[in-house]
Amino acid sequence: MMRLPLFEFRAPRTLEEAAQILDGERANAMPLAGGTDLLPNMKRRQQVPRTLMSLRHIESLNRVALNDSGSRLGACLTLSDIAADPRFRNGLTALAQAASLVAKAASLVATPQIRNMATLGGNICLDTRCNYYDQSYEWRKSINFCLKKDGTTCWVAPGSSRCMAVSSTDTGPALMALGARVRLVSHSGEREVLLSNLYNNDGIDYIKRRPDEILAEVLLDSRGRSSLPSAGRYRCGKFAVRPPIKSASHRRSCRNCGSNSQAARQH
Numbered sequence: 133m134m135r136l137p138l139f140e141f142r143a144p145r146t147l148e149e150a151a152q153i154l155d156g157e158r159a160n161a162m163p164l165a166g167g168t169d170l171l172p173n174m175k176r177r178q179q180v181p182r183t184l185m186s187l188r189h190i191e192s193l194n195r196v197a198l199n200d201s202g203s204r205l206g207a208c209l210t211l212s213d214i215a216a217d218p219r220f221r222n223g224l225t226a227l228a229q230a231a232s233l234v235a236k237a238a239s240l241v242a243t244p245q246i247r248n249m250a251t252l253g254g255n256i257c258l259d260t261r262c263n264y265y266d267q268s269y270e271w272r273k274s275i276n277f278c279l280k281k282d283g284t285t286c287w288v289a290p291g292s293s294r295c296m297a298v299s300s301t302d303t304g305p306a307l308m309a310l311g312a313r314v315r316l317v318s319h320s321g322e323r324e325v326l327l328s329n330l331y332n333n334d335g336i337d338y339i340k341r342r343p344d345e346i347l348a349e350v351l352l353d354s355r356g357r358s359s360l361p362s363a364g365r366y367r368c369g370k371f372a373v374r375p376p377i378k379s380a381s382h383r384r385s386c387r388n389c390g391s392n393s394q395a396a397r398q399h
């Protein structure tokens with residue numbers, strides 16, 4: 133049986149309190165949302181934060197606001213919440229159609245049990261992985277670990293100085309195609325980042341979120357609305373968007389928005 137390492141547990145009630153905790157702890161603490169990615173990683177000793185800070189009691193992270201001028205999805209909405217919300221499916225407004233794309237992506241992630249726990253923020257921030265990394269501590273030790281954690285060689289590309297691990301997020305590509313932004317909150321302030329700019333092309337340093345920042349919301353606005361009709365065809369793993377295709381130049385495809393994450397439109 134794989135056991136969790138010892139850790140301190142914090143459960144703030146407000147975003148401000150959470151930001152203060154991360155400010156004090158910096159890289160020693162990690163936010164915990166549904167735990168479907170982080171807790172197994174801790175059991176495998178891939179991530180060993182001294183402090184786990186639960187986000188589940190922060191009311192503001194569970195809010196959803198959909199209207200014609202813009203939509204805000206709280207980071208702690210579960211993928212089941214999103215997939216089941218009728219407001220994402222009414223199809224009456226262009227924004228609702230955009231949101232239904234996110235709901236479609238959310239409904240295709242993993243299994244119902246995982247979707248009941250997994251959150252939107254966690255799905256966007258989840259760790260990168262490959263077959264050599266996604267293993268128990270003992271298994272990884274038997275190959276002398278790897279570049280991403282405790283080792284020196286990348287077993288996917290032994291000549292590479294860069295980790296090739298990719299993110300398995302399914303909501304990320306859908307949100308990128310919609311021009312989504314994320315609101316990152318820290319003790320020192322907040323900033324909005326285009327989701328397509330959030331990721332680095334590196335399996336180790338894969339995300340531009342600072343350790344003291346909480347992903348509070350995903351924002352969709354009229355840019356997301358207007359991008360869909362001209363977006364051409366997006367295909368990211370399990371789902372695709374295909375508005376009427378007028379010419380070959382309208383066809384775009386994106387097979388993998390993993391460590392080389394870019395707006396699907398740009399591929």
Ligand SMILES: Cc1cc2nc3c(=O)[nH]c(=O)nc-3n(C[C@H](O)[C@H](O)[C@H](O)COP(=O)(O)OP(=O)(O)OC[C@H]3O[C@@H](n4cnc5c(N)ncnc54)[C@H](O)[C@@H]3O)c2cc1C
Nearest residue numbers: 165166167168169170242250251253254255257301302347
């Ligand atoms: C068997 C299995 C199958 C899966 N299949 C799929 C699949 O088909 N498609 C897919 O997309 N995913 C898949 N996943 C991944 C799953 O979707 C993620 O584990 C889940 O979305 C992570 O969300 P969480 O809330 O549990 O995150 P957590 O495990 O709590 O956190 C994940 C990471 O994000 C950070 N984090 C979480 N929330 C925030 C926040 N608000 N601000 C800042 N940082 C935050 C944590 O610190 C951690 O680093 C699968 C997972 C499993 C176990």
Ligand code: SF4
Nearest residue numbers: 262278286295296297
């Ligand atoms: S360095 Fe990255 S891609 Fe290479 S084996 Fe490790 S996790 Fe996989």
